Amino acid sequence: xxxxxxxxxxxxxxxxxxxxxxxxxGGSGSSAAAGSSAAAGSGAAAGGSTIxxxxxxPVTGAAALYGEAVKNGAQLAVDxxxxxxxxxxxxxxxxxxxxxxxxxxxxxxxxxxKDWGMxxxxxxxxxxxxxxxxxxTSADQMFQLTPSASSQDVIAKDNVFQVCxxxxxxxxxxxxxxxxxxxxxxxxxxxxxxxxxxxxIYEKFMEESKNQSGTYTVVAEExxxxxxxxxxxxxxxxxxxxxxxxxxxPFYYEVAAVVxxxxxxxxxxxxxxxxxxMDGILGVENFDTKLAENVVLLTPFVADAxxxxxxxxxxxxxxxxxxxxxxxxxxxxxxxxxxxxEAAEKSGVKAGMKTDExxxxxxxxxxxxxxxxxxxxxxxxxxxxxxxKDPKAMVIKxxxxxxxx
Amino acid sequence: xxxxxxxxxxxxxGSIYAIIALGYTMVxxxxxxxxxxHGDVIMIxxxxxxxxxxxxxxxxxxxxxxxxxxxTVLGMTIEKVAYSxxxxxxxxxxxxxxxxxxxxxxNIALLVFGAxxxxxxxxxxxxxxxxxxxxxxxxxxxxxxxxxxxxIMVALTLFVNKTKAGxxxxxxxxDRGAAQLMGINVNGTISMTFAIGSALAAIAGVLLCSAxxxxxxxxxxxxxxxxxxxxxxxxxxxxxxxMIGGLLLGIIEILGKAYISSQLADxxxxxxxxxxxxxxxxxxxxKPINEKV
Numbered sequence: 001x002x003x004x005x006x007x008x009x010x011x012x013x014x015x016x017x018x019x020x021x022x023x024x025x026g027g028s029g030s031s032a033a034a035g036s037s038a039a040a041g042s043g044a045a046a047g048g049s050t051i052x053x054x055x056x057x058p059v060t061g062a063a064a065l066y067g068e069a070v071k072n073g074a075q076l077a078v079d080x081x082x083x084x085x086x087x088x089x090x091x092x093x094x095x096x097x098x099x100x101x102x103x104x105x106x107x108x109x110x111x112x113x114k115d116w117g118m119x120x121x122x123x124x125x126x127x128x129x130x131x132x133x134x135x136x137t138s139a140d141q142m143f144q145l146t147p148s149a150s151s152q153d154v155i156a157k158d159n160v161f162q163v164c165x166x167x168x169x170x171x172x173x174x175x176x177x178x179x180x181x182x183x184x185x186x187x188x189x190x191x192x193x194x195x196x197x198x199x200x201i202y203e204k205f206m207e208e209s210k211n212q213s214g215t216y217t218v219v220a221e222e223x224x225x226x227x228x229x230x231x232x233x234x235x236x237x238x239x240x241x242x243x244x245x246x247x248x249x250p251f252y253y254e255v256a257a258v259v260x261x262x263x264x265x266x267x268x269x270x271x272x273x274x275x276x277x278m279d280g281i282l283g284v285e286n287f288d289t290k291l292a293e294n295v296v297l298l299t300p301f302v303a304d305a306x307x308x309x310x311x312x313x314x315x316x317x318x319x320x321x322x323x324x325x326x327x328x329x330x331x332x333x334x335x336x337x338x339x340x341x342e343a344a345e346k347s348g349v350k351a352g353m354k355t356d357e358x359x360x361x362x363x364x365x366x367x368x369x370x371x372x373x374x375x376x377x378x379x380x381x382x383x384x385x386x387x388x389k390d391p392k393a394m395v396i397k398x399x400x401x402x403x404x405x
Numbered sequence: 406x407x408x409x410x411x412x413x414x415x416x417x418x419g420s421i422y423a424i425i426a427l428g429y430t431m432v433x434x435x436x437x438x439x440x441x442x443h444g445d446v447i448m449i450x451x452x453x454x455x456x457x458x459x460x461x462x463x464x465x466x467x468x469x470x471x472x473x474x475x476x477t478v479l480g481m482t483i484e485k486v487a488y489s490x491x492x493x494x495x496x497x498x499x500x501x502x503x504x505x506x507x508x509x510x511x512n513i514a515l516l517v518f519g520a521x522x523x524x525x526x527x528x529x530x531x532x533x534x535x536x537x538x539x540x541x542x543x544x545x546x547x548x549x550x551x552x553x554x555x556x557i558m559v560a561l562t563l564f565v566n567k568t569k570a571g572x573x574x575x576x577x578x579x580d581r582g583a584a585q586l587m588g589i590n591v592n593g594t595i596s597m598t599f600a601i602g603s604a605l606a607a608i609a610g611v612l613l614c615s616a617x618x619x620x621x622x623x624x625x626x627x628x629x630x631x632x633x634x635x636x637x638x639x640x641x642x643x644x645x646x647x648m649i650g651g652l653l654l655g656i657i658e659i660l661g662k663a664y665i666s667s668q669l670a671d672x673x674x675x676x677x678x679x680x681x682x683x684x685x686x687x688x689x690x691x692k693p694i695n696e697k698v
Contacts, residue, residue: 060520062621100520193668223668227627230617233414234662234670241407254522258619261524265533266542286459287524 049351050093051086053078053340054118055333056109056133057125061100062254065280066329070125070147071096072321073330076313077337087344090351092337099124103132110136118142119355120362122336125329127151127167127197134160141356143363145340147332150276151196155385159359161366163332163339163375165300166386167197170275171204173391174248174298179212181393183271183296184246186219188239190232190259192251193223201250201275219244229255232262240268249274253281260291271296279327282399289399296395300375301331302403313374328375335373343369406540411663412656417547419655420554421616424609425632426639426647427557428602434642435578435598438496441503442483443606444629445510450476450607451614451624452518455525465528472607480603481596489592507626514622522621525614546616553612557605558648565644574598578642631658631674638678640691649689 055074057067078094086092095116097109106129113121121137121144124130130149137144138157146154147163150170155162165173178184189205192198202221209218219242222235236259239247247263247270249256256278263269274281274297281292303314303325313334317326340362343349347365349358371379376389393404425447432440450472457468487506491499531545565571576584577594585591613628614620631654639650654674661673681689 062520062522064521222662223666225668225671227671228662230619230627231414231418231659233418234411234659235667237407237410237414238663254619257522257524258617261618265544265546267533267535285521285523286455286526288526 050091051120051344051349051351052093052095052116052118053120053122053337054110054113054116055094055096055121056099056106056113056123056129057096058101059096059098061102063101063126063252065253065283065327066125066148067098067101069280069327069329070123070333072317072324073326073333074122074147074337076317076320076330077334080316081337081341087341088349099129101126101129103129106130106133107136114140114142119353119358120340121145122147122333122340124149127154128195130154131156131196141359143340143355143359145336145366147336148276148329151200152386153196158383158385159363161381161385162387163336163373163379164276164328164387165389165391167200168204169386170298170391171201171206171250172208174201174250174273174275175205175208175212177298177391177393178246178248178273179215182215183273184216184244186242186244187216187246187248188220188222188242188244188270189218189248190222190224190235190239190251192225192229192255194225194227195251197277198251205248205250216246224255230258232259233266236263236266236268239270240266244270246271246273249278252277253279253284256281256295257284257287257291260295261288264291273297275299276328279329282396282401283327289396292396293399294395294397296393296404298391298393299328300389300392301328302392302394303327303401305403309372310374331374335371335375335379338373339366339369339371339379342371407663410541411659413541413543413547415656415659416652417544417550417616417655418659419635419652420550421609421612421651422628422632422635422655423554423648423651424550424557424605424612425628426636426651427561427644428605428609429633429636430639430641430643430647431561431598432602433636434644435574436488436595437578438488438499439503439633440488440599440602441500441629441633442506442510443602444625444627444632445507445514446476446480446483446603446606446625447610447613447629448514448620448622448625449479449510450610451525451620452514453607454528454611454614455523455620458528459523459526465530469528469607469611472611473604476603476607476610477600480599480606484596484599489595511622511626518622520622522619525618525620527615527618528611529615544616546612550612550616553608554648554651557608558644561601561644570594570597634675634678637688638681640688642692643688643690646688646690653689 057070058064059067078092082091097112099106099109106124110133121142123146124133125148127149130146131153134157138159144160150164150167152166191202220239249272272295276299278297279299282289343362343365347361349361366381367383380388394401395404428443453472453475454468457463457471458465483506487502491502527546529545529549533545534543565574573589573594576589577591581591635650635654636647638654639646657677658670658674662670
């Protein structure tokens with residue numbers, strides 16, 4: 001008899017979950033959204049009068065520095081906002097989940113956060129997992145603002161917005177920067193062909209480089225993959241014999257640490273020019289920072305900038321986190337939380353609202369926003385989710401990031 | 406001159422593959438099993454050197470000796486705990502166990518050392534050799550890797566052919582049952598093989614991480630697979646075969662990257678492997694299989 005009751009309950013649960021599952025998949029239409037929002041709504045109601053913002057990123061693994069920075073930057077903003085009275089009177093609850101820069105783990109983290117009652121997602125941090133998670137947030141109609149996932153594929157869904165540049169913008173901006181500042185005459189490009197982030201920037205860089213033929217030419221382009229990211233001797237030797245005086249490196253700092261060391265071993269000393277993925281190179285454990293001397297990187301945030309906003313942020317960050325200097329990702333996340341706050345206050349988002357309601361309101365509000373933050377002034381969003389702001393470049397001098405004029 | 410540079414880089418990479426492949430091939434030759442955890446023993450060895458030399462400040466040689474000792478104990482323990490109870494099981498069961506041990510080691514390392522990449526300081530103190538007005542630069546690690554590879558191969562060949570323990574190994578590899586009847590301690594011999602293979606793994610790990618200085622819990626897995634390929638390439642079970650297979654694999658990989666396509670380098674390596682195995686199914690130096698009628 002007992003067994004029968006258990007099996008009946010199980011069957012009942014199965015039916016319920018199947019129904020809500022159906023509702024979720026058809027949830028993009030306003031009338032069909034009942035199923036998914038009921039599930040999400042009940043979770044949010046349990047939270048009471050707080051707005052629950054979740055975040056996902058790698059705090060362990062190869063890209064751990066990024067996740068750590070985003071987590072800390074966001075927490076700082078959340079604490080400040082809560083101390084000042086919250087969003088329109090309701091406090092923020094913030095929860096961060098680790099995804100180890102892995103798409104599958106990221107989706108699991110998203111599900112965990114949804115069970116917790118998340119109403120807005122500020123994440124994810126890195127591109128490949130982010131694309132996987134946007135599938136879920138789009139189906140659930142959850143507002144998503146990524147601080148740092150920069151591929152254009154990330155904002156393919158209408159509920160996803162970016163704080164950082166899209167990859168094409170980084171590629172184009174880098175090519176223009178090298179051209180207008182006359183940093184080089186012979187440029188070589190090394191990229192990771194198995195990574196959407198790296199490849200996206202590479203493609204746009206090559207396109208824009210054609211327009212810069214007056215100042216520099218691309219003399220060599222080489223690729224590597226995730227399976228072969230340890231040995232760069234063949235590529236670097238080719239660059240060396242091609243006489244490249246600048247190497248464009250659109251990939252993450254972990255690989256860059258290896259490339260810099262191997263280039264140094266074969267006495268190849270061009271200017272290495274990275275994009276935002278290069279940020280973090282000075283934080284690699286046991287890395288000889290002398291190797292990174294004179295590396296240039298294009299990034300919208302410089303910790304030693306002299307404006308009041310940056311100074312205040314850097315001081316607060318250092319105080320809260322053992323004197324660590326914040327990198328761009330921390331600033332992106334800090335901005336992201338404030339962007340959500342401004343958009344939410346503008347559109348009248350309340351704590352008890354359902355996720356799809358919040359999503360609808362924020363989507364409209366963010367496109368009308370002009371936001372002044374750490375990573376840019378007058379930041380504006382188009383409906384496709386991309387941000388419009390100016391890039392800044394910095395150079396590593398004496399083991400520290402220094403603004404480039 | 407470019408070609409020479411690429412060739413030397415290829416030989417250097419190949420020497421590291423060869424040292425790893427020696428471990429695979431010895432274990433296969435004697436225990437007739439593929440020890441897929443070999444790549445992860447390399448990783449553990451590298452971490453030991455990283456901790457002893459970079460963190461605790463021991464002299465390099467002492468660090469390497471400690472790493473070899475720990476890897477030897479680790480290899481013998483793995484053999485005793487995971488493989489020896491399966492001595493009479495199907496080869497498939499042993500293979501799956503080996504894969505399990507590999508994942509176990511990776512995840513233990515993930516727990517103990519964390520997943521953050523560590524930048525491994527090269528243990529080779531020599532300055533790179535600069536020839537022909539800086540057109541040809543040979544890194545210190547390359548030279549050490551090549552020399553170490555040759556020394557290990559010669560020493561192993563002498564050991565197997567000239568010593569009593571080596572002859573016991575050959576006998577066990579030839580016919581385990583007959584060797585036992587002749588009074589050879591089969592379990593002891595297999596244990597010793599694992600000990601030698603694992604000590605070699607520690608050396609390979611140090612060279613690998615000196616040349617390619619990022620250390621993570623997954624550092625050993627890809628080189629492990631490549632070295633396994635090299636062992637098959639050269640004829641698995643054959644010591645000179647592993648050396649030749651490793652060198653060829655390294656050279657093909659680097660030259661493929663340099664002259665064909667840096668994206669297709671791995672595809673080229675494995676395409677060559679398939680062609681070699683089609684022409685010579687037992688590998689370059691493999692013994693022909695006698696069909697018993």
